[in-house]
Amino acid sequence: MGSPNFRFKQFTVWHDRCAMKVGTDGVLLGAWSPLPKAGVQEFRGSGVTTEQAQSAAEHLNSSVAMSEYHYKANVLDVGTGSGLIALMLAQRFEGAEITAIDIDPGAVEQARYNFGQSPWSNRLACQQTALQDIEGQALYDLIVSNPPYFQDSLKNPNNQRAMARHTDTLSYQELMVHSARLLKEGGRLALVLPIEAEQQIIALAQAHKLYPTHITHVFPKPGKAAKRLLIAFSQSPIANSQAPIAYSLTLESETAPRSKEYQELTKDFYL
Numbered sequence: 598m599g600s601p602n603f604r605f606k607q608f609t610v611w612h613d614r615c616a617m618k619v620g621t622d623g624v625l626l627g628a629w630s631p632l633p634k635a636g637v638q639e640f641r642g643s644g645v646t647t648e649q650a651q652s653a654a655e656h657l658n659s660s661v662a663m664s665e666y667h668y669k670a671n672v673l674d675v676g677t678g679s680g681l682i683a684l685m686l687a688q689r690f691e692g693a694e695i696t697a698i699d700i701d702p703g704a705v706e707q708a709r710y711n712f713g714q715s716p717w718s719n720r721l722a723c724q725q726t727a728l729q730d731i732e733g734q735a736l737y738d739l740i741v742s743n744p745p746y747f748q749d750s751l752k753n754p755n756n757q758r759a760m761a762r763h764t765d766t767l768s769y770q771e772l773m774v775h776s777a778r779l780l781k782e783g784g785r786l787a788l789v790l791p792i793e794a795e796q797q798i799i800a801l802a803q804a805h806k807l808y809p810t811h812i813t814h815v816f817p818k819p820g821k822a823a824k825r826l827l828i829a830f831s832q833s834p835i836a837n838s839q840a841p842i843a844y845s846l847t848l849e850s851e852t853a854p855r856s857k858e859y860q861e862l863t864k865d866f867y868l
Contacts, residue, residue, distance in 0.1 A: 627685025
């Protein structure tokens with residue numbers, strides 16, 4: 598049986614009462630996701646040059662006037678589980694007011710506890726609700742999600758775990774429809790997904806006028822195929838073109854369980 602918690606440098610995540618435990622996917626998205634006000638340092642990962650990072654940051658910041666909300670931004674974490682991604686974003690961006698949502702009451706209870714024990718409890722809140730049930734529009738500067746990703750596979754007999762992992766609780770189509778509705782002008786959507794979902798998610802996003810700005814293919818180790826996709830969207834194509842900046846990240850090296858690039862990405866979090 599695994600540990601009931603996972604310790605990071607500035608916070609501890611308890612995950613014994615929620616279905617989805619602390620894992621690499623959540624850590625990747627929390628460390629990689631572009632913040633509401635983009636800077637060169639936010640475009641991390643192997644293969645991205647300083648010039649590419651500058652271009653992406655300038656593009657993302659050009660679509661909206663530089664107003665106060667870039668510094669006091671509203672962030673939504675969809676399917677928060679233990680609250681890991683929300684906690685990482687609270688650490689990274691001191692101006693973020695973060696709302697985390699989940700349909701699992703056990704996850705909501707767990708996330709609320711983790712938020713309350715963190716240094717940023719005054720900027721973190723968790724609600725038991727579905728993305729589809731949030732009313733209004735243009736509410737958030739940044740939406741992040743590590744969404745359910747199993748579509749046709751056999752469901753886990755544990756209903757809590759099945760609910761967290763299968764797309765019938767939140768399809769990619771619904772994710773795009775409601776993210777487009779809830780993002781403010783110039784807002785961003787950041788996701789971690791199976792690599793196989795890349796073309797599907799880009800097509801769905803573009804149908805709702807969300808365009809990929811940068812993509813990271815995540816490889817488990819040298820010589821292995823990519824398994825995960827980190828992707829960020831904004832409301833206008835990058836640099837007058839719909840071609841996003843693409844680069845790669847390898848998690849392990851030939852000699853160590855964490856590559857230098859993965860260590861660099863997560864250095865503010867892992868002990």
